[in-house]
Every structure is written in C-alpha cells, then in structure tokens.
Amino acid sequence: MVRSYDMLLDKGYLPATESNLHMPIKELPPLQVRDLFDPSKLPNQEIGQKILNLAIETTTNSSGAIFNTFEALEPHELEMIRDELVHNGIPPFAVGPLHKLMSSRGDGAVTSLLNQDRSCIEWLDTQALGSVLYVSFGSVVHVTPDEFLEMAWGLANSGKPFLWVVRRGLVLGVEKQEVPEGFDSAVEGRGKVIEWAPQQEVLAHPAVGGFWTHNGWNSTLESIYEGMPMLSRPIFGDQLPTGRYVHNTWKIGILLEGVLEREEVEKTIKRLLGEDEGVEIRGRAKVLKEKKRMSLESSGSSQQAVDKLINHILSL
Structure with a gap:
C-alpha cells in the first residue's frame, strides 16, 4: 500500500483535491482518492512521510510479514502483496483473525483497554x-x-x-x-x-x-x-x-x-x-x-499460515 501511494502520486491522483476526491483508482478497486492515506493532509507532512518511509524500511529489512487477514477475505490483495514480497525474499503469512488466536489460548487473558460494563x-x-x-x-x-x-x-x-x-x-x-x-x-x-x-x-x-x-x-x-x-x-x-x-x-x-x-x-x-x-x-x-x-480449521488457510510461520521462525 505504501508503494501504491507513490505510484498514484506519480500518476497524478494525489494529493486529494475537491475535483478528484471521488475519482476511482483503477489500480486499487474499489477505492477512491479520498480513501487513501495522504500525508499532505496531515498537520505535519514531515511526520506523515516519515511514517511511510519507516513502513517501507521495516518491511524491506524484515525476515517475514504477518498479516491479520485471511485468504478468502482478500485473495486478490494478498496475491499482489505476495508477488511483491516474495520477489524481495520476504515470505508473507496471512494468519488472521488474530483475536481468535488470542482467545484460543485458554488462559483467561483479558485484552480490553477499558473496564467492560457486563x-x-x-x-x-x-x-x-x-x-x-x-x-x-x-x-x-x-x-x-x-x-x-x-x-x-x-x-x-x-x-x-x-x-x-x-x-x-x-x-x-x-x-x-x-x-x-x-x-x-x-x-x-x-x-x-x-x-x-x-x-x-x-x-x-x-x-x-x-x-x-x-x-x-x-x-x-x-x-x-x-x-x-x-x-x-x-x-x-x-x-x-x-x-x-x-x-x-x-x-x-x-x-x-x-x-x-x-x-x-x-x-x-x-x-x-x-x-x-x-x-x-x-x-x-x-x-x-x-x-x-x-480458514481456521486444521486444513484451512489461516491455520496453515500459522504452521508455516512457526516453521519459518524455527529456521531462522
């Protein structure tokens, strides 16, 4: 997505203006220009650009990328990501949803940030x-x-x-x-x-x-x-x-x-x-x-991704 931002900027989609807010982005359907993260709209553009640069640097230097999603939800998007990351030697793992992995621990861990009114x-x-x-x-x-x-x-x-x-x-x-x-x-x-x-x-x-x-x-x-x-x-x-x-x-x-x-x-x-x-x-x-x-069954895509992730970590 970060690289996609640079690509769209080169194509003249961004920054967003009143005239192009509703313009569809054919490279990223069903998104419109107004849906994208645009650093030029932040109070501090420098911080926005640093966020983008940090995301690129962190991903590029990683040994793998973990995604909180699953194959059936975003098959096209994951295929695009996979093609780009694997080309750079970075294996992706779509292990979502992470909240179910947490709840399956069985140790009663509470992840809520605030006190719940039951x-x-x-x-x-x-x-x-x-x-x-x-x-x-x-x-x-x-x-x-x-x-x-x-x-x-x-x-x-x-x-x-x-x-x-x-x-x-x-x-x-x-x-x-x-x-x-x-x-x-x-x-x-x-x-x-x-x-x-x-x-x-x-x-x-x-x-x-x-x-x-x-x-x-x-x-x-x-x-x-x-x-x-x-x-x-x-x-x-x-x-x-x-x-x-x-x-x-x-x-x-x-x-x-x-x-x-x-x-x-x-x-x-x-x-x-x-x-x-x-x-x-x-x-x-x-x-x-x-x-x-x-996807969460033993033969499902998310569970298989978790198994692959574990094997990948053990191989490092």
Whole structure:
C-alpha cells in the first residue's frame, strides 16, 4: 500500500483535491482518492512521510510479514502483496483473525483497554433475536459534538433497539459526554448507553443484528467472524478503505458518508436491520462467516499460515 501511494502520486491522483476526491483508482478497486492515506493532509507532512518511509524500511529489512487477514477475505490483495514480497525474499503469512488466536489460548487473558460494563449482556438477554444495533467507535476515534447529537437522535428516531458505547473522550473536547435532554425518555425500554462493552461477546450475542462501527480493522474482523452486518462510518486512516470494502466489495454493510444527519442515520439503520436490503446483507455476512470458520480449521488457510510461520521462525 505504501508503494501504491507513490505510484498514484506519480500518476497524478494525489494529493486529494475537491475535483478528484471521488475519482476511482483503477489500480486499487474499489477505492477512491479520498480513501487513501495522504500525508499532505496531515498537520505535519514531515511526520506523515516519515511514517511511510519507516513502513517501507521495516518491511524491506524484515525476515517475514504477518498479516491479520485471511485468504478468502482478500485473495486478490494478498496475491499482489505476495508477488511483491516474495520477489524481495520476504515470505508473507496471512494468519488472521488474530483475536481468535488470542482467545484460543485458554488462559483467561483479558485484552480490553477499558473496564467492560457486563450489564449490557443481561440487557441483551431480554431483547428479541437479531433486533439490536450495537454502536461503538472503538477506543481512539473521536466525533464532534454535532455528530454526537445527530447520532443520538438518529438512533432514537429509528425505533430500533440499540446498545451504544459512549466512552469517555468520545466527543471532542468533552471528557464525559451526556446524552441530549429528552433522549432517555425517547428511547426508554429499547436503548442502553454504556461506557465500554465486552465487544466480542456482544457481537456473538443472538440479540444483536447489526454493528455501527468506525471500521477499525480489529472491529471489522470481529464483526466478520460473527457474521455481523455493518453500518460503516470510517473516520480516518485505514478505516476509510476498509469501509469501502465492507460496502462495495464484500457487500456486508452500508457505508454512511458525508455530513452526519439524523434523518440519514435513521434511514440507514432501518435499511440495515430491515427485511429487504438487510436480509441480503445478512445473508452475505453469514457466507463470509462460514469462509472464516473454514480458514481456521486444521486444513484451512489461516491455520496453515500459522504452521508455516512457526516453521519459518524455527529456521531462522
């Protein structure tokens, strides 16, 4: 991807401007120019370039490259990467999803960054099958106060049950965000707001029917593993191309772009959890879930990659 950035810069795709933001990149379908990491848009371009240079240097000097993905999810992309790395004597290993490798350790290790509010599991137990929208933007992403307000009333007006993670620091400039006045009464009995959730357990819960996510890679893989359709709202970095893949390539979610408005939020939630478009999305998500399950079997691609990785390390 780093080398692809340089290639696209040479071709005149970047930096992104108002005139080319929506331009498709034929070398990297289904991406558009606005989806790519562009150092020229960072407050400090020098740091952005250092990140790119460090990525190239680290990869070039490595004895192997480990990827948190699996063959059936990105076959074309992995083939491109494999061709380039093997040419330079760097074997690649697609061993994902790493969160399942961690959970299979059986030692009770907790990897959550924040304290989990497990009351949400008891609440989910009282909800109808596949009815709840789980909403979480991870541990790093921020939203503006206006975006938070539109999220709140979009959720309220949708009429759908939801579990919303509003962690400390989610809203820019606010340590602990309170829901708007009148929100609690509007969603009484069908909405629950907590500071942090045991996400993998939530996504596996039968009451959850969709995941409104920022499309961080870990959250995306956890959602794919559980066959969970996504409402995608990427914010920055790798989230942007991931959201594009969820919507355009894998077709297991709906991409919510542009200025966040409560009417569009309400409409998109109803589409995702509805009986028409939502049924098709859920069907594709279940198919991808099964492919993921197969990759983790003893003869599956991820397990074979782990075995090859171990043998490679032992040979060094």
